[in-house]
Amino acid sequence: MSAPEPNGDTPLMIHRTSGGKRRKGGFNPGLLVVALVAILGAVGGWVYLKYGARVIPLNALPEGHASVAEAKACLRDEDLACAEADYIAYLKKYPNDADANAVLAITLTKDGRHKEALPYYRKAQSLGVSTYDFWASYAISLDATGDLDGAIAANQASLKIVPRLVDVRGSLANQLVRKGKKQEALELLESFDRSLVDQGSTPYFTDQIARIKQGMGQAAEASADDASGAQTAGSALPAPPGTTLVQLKPGPGVLYVPVLLNGAVEADFVVDSGATDVVLSSDVAQQLMRKGKLGGGDYLGSGHAILADGSRVPAMVYNLRSLKVGGREVKNVTASVSPGKGQLLLGQSFLRRFKSWSIDNRKRVLRLED
Numbered sequence: 353m354s355a356p357e358p359n360g361d362t363p364l365m366i367h368r369t370s371g372g373k374r375r376k377g378g379f380n381p382g383l384l385v386v387a388l389v390a391i392l393g394a395v396g397g398w399v400y401l402k403y404g405a406r407v408i409p410l411n412a413l414p415e416g417h418a419s420v421a422e423a424k425a426c427l428r429d430e431d432l433a434c435a436e437a438d439y440i441a442y443l444k445k446y447p448n449d450a451d452a453n454a455v456l457a458i459t460l461t462k463d464g465r466h467k468e469a470l471p472y473y474r475k476a477q478s479l480g481v482s483t484y485d486f487w488a489s490y491a492i493s494l495d496a497t498g499d500l501d502g503a504i505a506a507n508q509a510s511l512k513i514v515p516r517l518v519d520v521r522g523s524l525a526n527q528l529v530r531k532g533k534k535q536e537a538l539e540l541l542e543s544f545d546r547s548l549v550d551q552g553s554t555p556y557f558t559d560q561i562a563r564i565k566q567g568m569g570q571a572a573e574a575s576a577d578d579a580s581g582a583q584t585a586g587s588a589l590p591a592p593p594g595t596t597l598v599q600l601k602p603g604p605g606v607l608y609v610p611v612l613l614n615g616a617v618e619a620d621f622v623v624d625s626g627a628t629d630v631v632l633s634s635d636v637a638q639q640l641m642r643k644g645k646l647g648g649g650d651y652l653g654s655g656h657a658i659l660a661d662g663s664r665v666p667a668m669v670y671n672l673r674s675l676k677v678g679g680r681e682v683k684n685v686t687a688s689v690s691p692g693k694g695q696l697l698l699g700q701s702f703l704r705r706f707k708s709w710s711i712d713n714r715k716r717v718l719r720l721e722d
Contacts, residue, residue, distance in 0.1 A: 416441035420452060432463040450479035458489040466493035484513040488520050495527065503527055518544075518556055525560060534568050542710055549711045550625045558712070589678075589717065596720040598678035600711070607711065609698060609718050612676040614645040619696055623711060623718065627699030630675065630687040636696065637670070637689045646670060655688060665690050675702060680720060 416423075416437030423442065426434035439456035443449065454476035460469035473490045491506035507524035511517060521544060528537035538561060545555035589597035600607040601620060608620035613632075617639045621630075640646035652669040667688040675685045677698075686701040703709055708721040 418442040418445045423455075427459065432459055435459050436463065436465075447475075448479060450476055450481050453479065454481040454483075454486050457493075458485065461489045461493045466496040469493045470497065482509070482513075484510045484517065484520075486510075487513070488517065491520075491523070495523075500527060500531060504531065516544075522557065522560060525557075525564070529564060529567070534564055538564055538568075539708070542708060546625075546708070546710045549713065554713055555710075558714070594722040596678050596680040596718075596722075598680075598718040598720070600716040600718055602716060607713070607716055609677060611696075611698065612674075614640055614673050615676070616640060616643045616645040621696040621698040623703070623709075624697040624699055625703060627697040628688075629669070629699050629701040630672065630685055631667075631694070631697035631699060632670075632687050632689045633694045633696060634689055634691055635693050637668075646672075652686065667691075677702075677718070677720070 416434075416439070418441045419438055420442055423435045423438035426432075426438060436456065436459055439452055439459065443452055443456065446452065453472045457469045457472035457476055460466070460472065470493055473486075473493065476486065477490075487506045487510035491503040491510065494500075494506055495503035504524065504527050507520050507527065510520045511524065521540060525537040525540050528534070528540065541557040541561050541564075545557050545561070548555055589599060591597040598609055600609055602608075603620070606622050609623060610618055611621045612618050613636070617636060619636050624631075637646060650670045650673070652671055655667055655669045656664045667690050670687050670689060672685045672687045673683065675682050682702060682705050685705075706720045706722060710719045711717070712719065
């Protein structure tokens with residue numbers, strides 16, 4: 353965020369006093385000036401908090417100049433006090449500059465001046481500022497001053513603008529836990545990690561999720577996960593009620609989940625949330641037909657199957673009477689049969705039957721939540 357210099361204001365340097373020798377004895381006019389500045393600063397701070405962003409609340413800063421360009425130069429030099437002084441001087445002349453109010457608020461937050469930052473945030477918000485970094489910084493100061501509800505709302509506003517901000521998401525989850533909303537915090541983190549897994553990336557919030565679950569008394573499940581490496585691929589692992597944990601099988605660049613179809617044919621599937629239906633190859637469908645486990649009574653019509661590469665091919669659509677993963681059996685699952693010996697996909701017609709699902713790439717475990 354930046355603000356234009358009104359009327360071509362020329363940036364000025366802040367003149368700092370050099371270290372000279374002190375006078376010995378006699379009246380020191382400098383002391384009188386310091387005393388007056390302190391008194392005016394205290395009064396100004398009270399008026400500022402009462403009436404808004406037109407009064408300077410920071411009496412310990414050097415005198416600034418009303419120059420956004422100079423303030424930006426101070427920020428580039430990481431001289432926060434210098435930037436604060438210049439922005440405050442600028443806002444005395446132009447109190448309704450939305451960007452200047454917002455940048456000063458963010459700078460004060462970075463400087464740990466949270467209580468002093470809040471009126472500037474409110475002023476900027478009233479002037480229409482709404483960017484992800486504005487809300488994320490606002491949340492920090494709100495939290496630091498004890499307004500947990502306000503901090504949660506600000507972080508939610510930030511994520512609404514840019515959902516992939518992991519720092520903001522993690523901070524929001526911690527705030528939700530402190531608010532007693534642990535399940536909401538878990539869903540916030542687990543949904544993000546599932547999206548990473550769907551894209552072939554490593555989950556980000558594994559440790560934070562484990563800490564929240566431990567606080568919810570789910571440590572037993574974590575122990576079961578730790579022991580999962582010794583299990584056979586496709587076997588169900590110990591899990592709390594309503595949760596199914598399945599050991600996956602490593603393959604060339606992917607993880608496979610063994611699936612039992614109609615109680616007769618077992619095959620390895622790739623979990624693919626991008627596939628609308630479960631996708632079978634024609635050879636697996638023929639195995640089921642030869643065993644009398646798939647027939648005309650299961651045929652639902654023609655359609656298209658979405659393959660692993662995103663392509664669409666003509667397909668016949670069937671109803672699978674049962675599909676078993678680990679110890680969890682799901683009845684009446686729609687499946688598209690694609691030509692040839694293509695990859696088998698465990699798509700949305702199966703996955704959407706669960707409240708949530710996720711994959712732990714490190715432990716090679718599929719988790720299904722009822």
